[in-house]
Amino acid sequence: MSPAELTNILIVDDEPANLLVLETVLNDPGYRLVRAQSADQALLALMAQEFAVLVLDIQLPDMNGIELAQMIKQRKKTAHLPIIFLTAYFDEDQHRLQGYGTGAVDYLHKPVNADVLRSKVAVFAELDRKTRALQRANLALRAEVEERSRAEERLRELNETLERRVVERTEALVKADRRLQAMMSSITDGLLLVERDGRIGYVNEQGARLLGRRADELTGLRSAEVFGGSEFAAGFGRAWSGGQAVSFEARAAGGERWLQCHCHPSQDGLSVYFHDITDRRELQLHREQLLAAEQAARGAADHAARAKEELLAAISHELRTPLAAIVGWVNVLSHPGVAPSMLQRGMQAIARNAQAQSVLVDDLLEMSRIVAGKQLMNVSRLDLNGIVAGAADNARPIAESRQLGIVVQLAPQPVEVYADEGRLTQVAMNLLTNAMKFTPAGGRVIVETVVEPQGVELRISDTGQGIAAEFLPRLFDRFSQADGAATSVHGGLGLGLSIVKNLVELHGGRVSAHSDGLNRGATFTVRLPRAAQSPLAASLDDAAAQATGGEPGIAGLRVLLVDDHRDLLEVHARLLTERGAEVVSAESGEAALAVLREQRFDVMLSDLGMPGMGGYELIQQVRSGLQIGADEMGAAAVTAYVREADREAALKAGFQRCLHKGASPRLLARTVAELAPPRPSVQPEPQSPLRALFVEDNMDLREQIAWLLEEQGLTLTTCETAEAALAAYAPGRFDLVITDVSLPAMSGVELARAILAQAPDEWLVFSSGYVMGDLAGFGCNVRALLKPFELSTLERLVEDVRAARRPG
Known part of the structure; x- marks a missing residue:
């Protein structure tokens, strides 16, 4: 390319380093870059030659860029020169307006995006090249016109000569x-x-x-x-x-x-x-498209920033609200002379708000696992009726406080599915909570299970505010709520339904929603494959039978079932009857006492929350009033959530076990077999307490978890560090090692590797605040418990260790 064909570009900046950066960014064989470090140098360059575009820093030593631009625009020769301003300041609305007022074509921030600057300069360079080409064409045309004018003159002279002839x-x-x-x-x-x-x-x-x-x-x-x-x-x-x-x-x-x-x-x-002029129009259209794309990208970035701020604000609100209640009640209860009633209310409030925080953190962690694709499933054969009844019982106090009715309609036969008990419970609770959240006082929520030839269904209907048709396609999206006011009115982060959709699909099912419109209620339907058709694991029952030594024997045992849910009574009765037990049902505590006065039973399974006489009062009447001791009739409490407070209260009242309502048929049968009084032919072997090495550096958690473990009958050796635990450990000295993952100096993972190197078959449990993923590389007897512990999970772990330690 000849020097005359190069495109002149003037770059003005008082900093040599900035000029060097601009020259590097705009390095192009078709450009001639002219630099100036002051306004005077820039004016001299503009007087000497013409430029396609001026890249101008606003801050100059002798005058600022705005003033220089004004001088350039006042000069006729340079009035139409495109100017691109550069600035290092982010808050420059006044400068921006002044710059555009002087006729600037754009306004960029330092550090400059190289691609954006090259693109913008290239547009004006191309326009300059075409303008110069057009000028050359016009000069050639003018010469042609002049030549033709001369020819016309000669022609007129010839015509004057010819006219005479x-x-x-x-x-x-x-x-x-x-x-x-x-x-x-x-x-x-x-x-x-x-x-x-x-x-x-x-x-x-x-x-x-x-x-x-x-x-x-x-x-x-x-x-x-x-x-x-x-x-x-x-x-x-x-x-x-x-x-x-x-x-x-x-x-x-x-x-x-x-x-x-x-x-x-x-x-x-x-x-x-x-x-x-097609090329010019296309260039103009391309420039307009670039401007529109830039505006759209800027708008998307602003929207993302606002969404992030709103999400952080919502998370802060949802975490701080229960935290404020917890801290407030702790301050109240720390005062001397607090009345027992106030103490009870405070403990309940602290537990309730701590549970709310735990649910929020679980939702966020669950969504994080969903996004990362790192969800793990602990699948077993479950009765969906028990899961649903338990969720309804747990939600009923909240419903009553909001003046809502919950109607439960369970299928008459067992609704068995392969599922993760905790996650299936989370699905039911999320849908119930969502229905109650959007149903006004006086409304009701209907929960039903249905068995279809192609699968099973869980349907949750409400008489609430309904769902607008245009929002239905986005209903299961993350952080999605029908309007901006929903968060402030109803709370939450908009994660519940998204988690439901993912968990249901993880079980091989699908979830859908239907609403006839606003203020006409909504129905959510979860469809799951039946146990016989489940893609999760067709051989889990066989594996479970091998691990536990076969089906528990309950043939001939007499069982009394007490529950105000008639459907659930029928389901549990059928499960136990099919395994050979003789079952009698009672729908209230009063009816159970009447039956017990006339008949004797080996085991009683009773709901805790019943109208009239509840499960606590019933067991007290049985043990004290009827004088039926645990050696004569074992008793298990059945509740929606086996929390520590529920278990403690149930055992104190006279029960020997506390079961989750969604317990599998095998666990239900095993509980009956273990609680039944020993038969004459059976000589039970005494069980020695399990010896456990427990490692936790947090004093509060160490005290709390140690109490839970001792309640399970474990004899503990407690250490604060992995080094102390390793010094106390010896192969064969302990039946179980429980260690926190995050420990000072040596971590829990390093401790586990050191112990397993000495005893590869040692039972070892990680205590962690996050899901650890696949533990198969550690060994067959390595497990993980997520803080805070679910009591039912801890009980199953202890039972597995005891079963493994039994001789034979």
């Missing part, structure tokens, strides 16, 4: 000369003459090429047939009616080319010269 041809030559002059006076690229009748009388070769036809084909056609489009007709019409030159741009027939037309009316017709 050929008078009869003078008028024809003058007419032709006028037509030629009218056409030549307006020629640039394409040229044609439209006669008075609207037909084309003449077209040059360039014009024919631009219109995509031959010149002889165009001659005689009407202009509307050649150009098409109402824009051309309107432009030609303005030229005819106004009697003066008219210019316009329009898309030619076929829609591929844009033409710029200049129309000059005369006595002989309309002279039209035109040229192709």
Whole structure:
């Protein structure tokens, strides 16, 4: 490329380092970069030569960029020079307005995005190259016109000579000369003459090429047939009616080319010269698209920033609200002389708000695992009826406080599925909580299970505010709520339904929602495959039977079932009857006492929350009033959630076990077998307490978890560090090692590896605040418990260790 063809670009900055960066960014073989470190140098450069674009720093030593731009725009030669301002300040609204007021074309922040700056400079460089090319073409055309003018002069001289000899041809030559002059006076690229009748009388070769036809084909056609489009007709019409030159741009027939037309009316017709501006229009359109894309990207970034702020605000609110209640009640209870009733209320409030925080953290962690694809499933064969009944019992106190009714309609037969008990309970609770959240006082929530030939269904319907049709497609999206006010009115982060969808699909099912519109309620339907059709694990029952030594024997045992849920009574009765037990049902505590006065049973399974006489009062009447001791009849409490407070209260009242309502049929049968009084032929072997090494550095957690473990009958050796635990450990000394993962110095994982190196079959449990993932690499007897511990999970772990330690 010759030096004359290079594009001049002026970059102005008082910092040599910044100039070097700009030269590096704008390094292009087609550019000539001229640098200036002050306004005076920039003005001298502008006086010396012309530039395609000026890249100007606002902060200069002698004058600022705004003032320099104003001086440039006042000078006629540089008034149309494009200026791109650079600034290192983010808060420059006033500078931005002043800059654009001086005629700047853009305004960029330092550090400059190289791609954006190159793209913007390239647009003006290309425009400069085309402008210079057009100028050269115009100069050539002007020379051609001058040459033709000289030829015309010679022709006129010849005509004057010939006129004296050929008078009869003078008028024809003058007419032709006028037509030629009218056409030549307006020629640039394409040229044609439209006669008075609207037909084309003449077209040059360039014009024919631009219109995509031959010149002889165009001659005689009407202009509307050649150009098409109402824009051309309107432009030609303005030229005819106004009697003066008219210019316009329009898309030619076929829609591929844009033409710029200049129309000059005369006595002989309309002279039209035109040229192709398609490239310029496309460049303009591309620039508009780039601007629109930039604005859209900026809007998306602003939206994402607002969404992040709203999410953080919601998380802060949801965490701080229960935390404030906990801290407030701790302050109240720390005062001396607190009344017992106030103490009880405070403990309940602390437990309730701690549970709310735990649910929120679980939702966030669950969503994190969903996004990362690291969810783990602990699948077993479960009765969906028990899961649903337990969730309904747990939600009933909240419903009553909101003056809502919960109606439970369970399928008469067991609804067995393969599922993760905790996650399936989470699905039911999330849907119940969602239904109650959007149902006003006086409404009701209907929960039902249905067995279909192709699978089973859980349906939760409410009489609440319903769902707008336009929101239904986004109902199960993360952080999705129908309107911005929903968060402040109902609370939550909009994660519950998204988690439900993921967990249901993880079980091979699907979830859907239906609503007839606002204020007309909603129905959520969860469809799961039946146990026999489940894709999760067809052999889990066999594996469980091998691990526990087969099906527990309960044939001939007499069992009393007590529950106010008739459907659940029928389901549990059928499960136990099918295994050979003799079952009698009672729908209230009063009815159970009446039966116990007349009959004797081996085991009683009783719900805790019943209207009238509850499970606690019932067991107290059985043990104290009827004088039926645990050695004569074992008893297990059945509740929705086996929390520590529930278990402690149940054992204190007289029960020997506390079961989750969603317990599997095998666990239900095993509990009956273990609680039944020993038969004469059976000689039970005494169980020695399990010895456990427990490692935890947090004093509060160490005390709390140690108490739970001792309640399970474990004899503990407690250590604060992994080093102390390793010193206390010896193969065969302990039946179980429980260690926190995050310990000072040596971690719990390093401790586990050191212990397993000495005893590869050692039972070892990690205590962690996060899901640890696959533990298969550690060994077959390595487990993990997620803080805070679920009591039912801890009980199962201890039972597994005891079963493994039994001889034979």
